[in-house]
Amino acid sequence: MAQETSTGAAGYTTLSLHRRLLRQARPYWRHIAVILLLDLLAIPLPLLKPLPLKIAVDSVLGSAPIPHFLAAFLPDLATRSALTLLAFAASLQVVIVLLVYLQELGAYALRTYTGESMTLSFRARLLHHAQRLSLSFHDSRGTADSIYRIQHDAPSIQSITMYGVIPVISAGLTLVAMFYVVARINWQLALVALAVSPFIFVFAHTYDRRMRGRYIGVKELESTTLKAVQEILSALRVVKAFGREDTEEKRFVAQARASLRARVRLSFAEGGIILLVNLTIAVGMALVLFIGIRAVQSGSMTLGDLLMVIAYLSQLYGPLETISSQTANLESALASARRAFELLDKVPEVAERVDARPLECAEGAVEFRNVSFAYDPGNVILNNVSFSVRPRTRLGVVGRTGAGKTTLVNLLTRFHDPTSGQILLDGVDLRDYKLADLRNQFAVVLQEPFLFSTSIAENIAYGRPTAKTEEIVQAALAANAHDFIAHLPEGYEAQVGERGMRLSGGERQRISLARAFLKDAPILILDEPTSSVDTKTEVGILEAMERLMRGRTAFIIAHRPSTLKNCDALLVLEDGRLVTVTSDVSMVIGDQLGPDDAVTRDVIADGS
Numbered sequence: 001m002a003q004e005t006s007t008g009a010a011g012y013t014t015l016s017l018h019r020r021l022l023r024q025a026r027p028y029w030r031h032i033a034v035i036l037l038l039d040l041l042a043i044p045l046p047l048l049k050p051l052p053l054k055i056a057v058d059s060v061l062g063s064a065p066i067p068h069f070l071a072a073f074l075p076d077l078a079t080r081s082a083l084t085l086l087a088f089a090a091s092l093q094v095v096i097v098l099l100v101y102l103q104e105l106g107a108y109a110l111r112t113y114t115g116e117s118m119t120l121s122f123r124a125r126l127l128h129h130a131q132r133l134s135l136s137f138h139d140s141r142g143t144a145d146s147i148y149r150i151q152h153d154a155p156s157i158q159s160i161t162m163y164g165v166i167p168v169i170s171a172g173l174t175l176v177a178m179f180y181v182v183a184r185i186n187w188q189l190a191l192v193a194l195a196v197s198p199f200i201f202v203f204a205h206t207y208d209r210r211m212r213g214r215y216i217g218v219k220e221l222e223s224t225t226l227k228a229v230q231e232i233l234s235a236l237r238v239v240k241a242f243g244r245e246d247t248e249e250k251r252f253v254a255q256a257r258a259s260l261r262a263r264v265r266l267s268f269a270e271g272g273i274i275l276l277v278n279l280t281i282a283v284g285m286a287l288v289l290f291i292g293i294r295a296v297q298s299g300s301m302t303l304g305d306l307l308m309v310i311a312y313l314s315q316l317y318g319p320l321e322t323i324s325s326q327t328a329n330l331e332s333a334l335a336s337a338r339r340a341f342e343l344l345d346k347v348p349e350v351a352e353r354v355d356a357r358p359l360e361c362a363e364g365a366v367e368f369r370n371v372s373f374a375y376d377p378g379n380v381i382l383n384n385v386s387f388s389v390r391p392r393t394r395l396g397v398v399g400r401t402g403a404g405k406t407t408l409v410n411l412l413t414r415f416h417d418p419t420s421g422q423i424l425l426d427g428v429d430l431r432d433y434k435l436a437d438l439r440n441q442f443a444v445v446l447q448e449p450f451l452f453s454t455s456i457a458e459n460i461a462y463g464r465p466t467a468k469t470e471e472i473v474q475a476a477l478a479a480n481a482h483d484f485i486a487h488l489p490e491g492y493e494a495q496v497g498e499r500g501m502r503l504s505g506g507e508r509q510r511i512s513l514a515r516a517f518l519k520d521a522p523i524l525i526l527d528e529p530t531s532s533v534d535t536k537t538e539v540g541i542l543e544a545m546e547r548l549m550r551g552r553t554a555f556i557i558a559h560r561p562s563t564l565k566n567c568d569a570l571l572v573l574e575d576g577r578l579v580t581v582t583s584d585v586s587m588v589i590g591d592q593l594g595p596d597d598a599v600t601r602d603v604i605a606d607g608s
Helices: 014-024 026-041 044-048 051-061 082-132 135-141 143-153 156-185 187-194 197-234 236-241 245-298 303-344 405-412 435-439 456-463 469-478 482-486 505-519 535-549 595-606
Strands: 366-374 380-389 394-399 420-425 442-445 523-527 553-557 569-574 577-582
Touching: 014 026, 014 082, 014 156, 014 303, 026 082, 026 156, 044 082, 044 156, 051 082, 051 303, 082 143, 082 156, 082 303, 135 143, 143 197, 143 303, 156 187, 156 303, 187 245, 187 303, 197 236, 197 245, 197 303, 236 245, 245 303, 366 405, 380 405, 380 420, 380 569, 394 405, 405 523, 405 553, 442 505, 456 469, 456 505, 469 482, 469 505, 469 535, 505 535, 523 535
Parallel strands: 380 577, 394 553, 394 569, 442 523, 523 553
Antiparallel strands: 366 380, 366 420, 569 577
16 A cells, blocks of 8 residues: 655755745745844944944043034034033933834734744644545554644744744844944954854854754654653543553653753753854954954054944844854754654645546445555455445445454545555546545444534534534434433533543434434445444434435444344455355354354344
């Protein structure tokens, strides 16, 4: 059987990952452009920050003239005395801080909105794709891994785009602007300050190359920890019944500690790169301070100019710190992006053909032609099965546990495709139909009905969300569910709880039958619908099933004779092979069924 394959996202280069992320972010390019514009506006504002200090030191305390570009705009009143000039410098300080804050506020709000919107879109895309992947994929990988990728790896697009690429671009432009300004004041100090930057980029590149695999490993460990939590809480009744709470807690803690140790090792590595960067910057600042003080002492520059240079250097080194510190954050985000794209690159085993034909309402004729199915070459589930069913036939499917009964009906709904052979619906191969149209022809009632954590009405209307209240009530009446629903304090608006656990097994099954009634599909699949209910409840369910099957093709998997007694024909499977299909139930006797199917064997032999 063809399995989902991956195009190898884990092997992507950083550049190729950025390309894919930017393609994913393309619908938000206008928002990103405005954010970049706001960030560009932030470049001149920090350049103004040291200006009030220079005016106060050189022009108020000293006798130097104010900068030429300000002199042309200032009225004479502002420069009439040292006091008015000082007042102007103080007012300028307030205005600059206000402008900087407004710019940061606008950029932050837009960055948050855009980033969260991109994350939501990416999560929706991942969920959509995960739902298209086969059941065998989720059975083999577990749902916790996909949940982790959707919930925790998807925000990588926000981390990289909003807090990685855009800040690095802004930091690069700010670096150029600051270097230009410092060079205008004293080009020798500018060169000395910038001389440390190559070392910073070497540190960042080395970190990027060495730590990439470690971040992916941490993500895998965290996904495994989430899987443990999901398993424990999903099987809480079993855990409690066997008194294994402490054991399960220890299992979780052991896995969580492995993740913790990996995170701590990463934190030391991240702290190490930050330490190296800050030490390098400190060396650059010390050199500038030493050379600058010597220049002031020699009279080649003023104290105000030196203070401006030092103030600008803190902003010159700020972008360098941003670029280097983003390395660790980007590597973690890129590891998440690789995992997210790895899920997207899984090719669904069951795919819809480009020229698939629509299907409004099937007649219900089904034919299996030499159908075989295997999860892998050594695990054959069905072997060369052939039979045909006329429309509106009730076909009972019996056999030992593991004989392939559930797999057979799963092939009908294309949860899987046959390894070989064909399945026809109304004379057309299932693979030629549109997938959504095909599955709309089936209503399924399972042994363990699954209800969603919503109201009873919403659960009944799950197959037809637009159904009116009257239609929902009619479906409940047909399924013998209305009476118990009407006695609930909130009636049809009663919440069923997680997986419907506020209701009994029989009540859940009747809601599942009501869901099938409301969908009104031409083909029914009833997979052990009465095996988990008591005899009294079974009577009401069987009565509802009898109404539900009228005029429809039905496949009934069952062991109980009461469920099979009204079948038009029986199909017997043994070890994946078709033993017989007959309308004469008296022919199906003896060892064709397993010892676990003794009751079923007896009723078939009796012809009841």
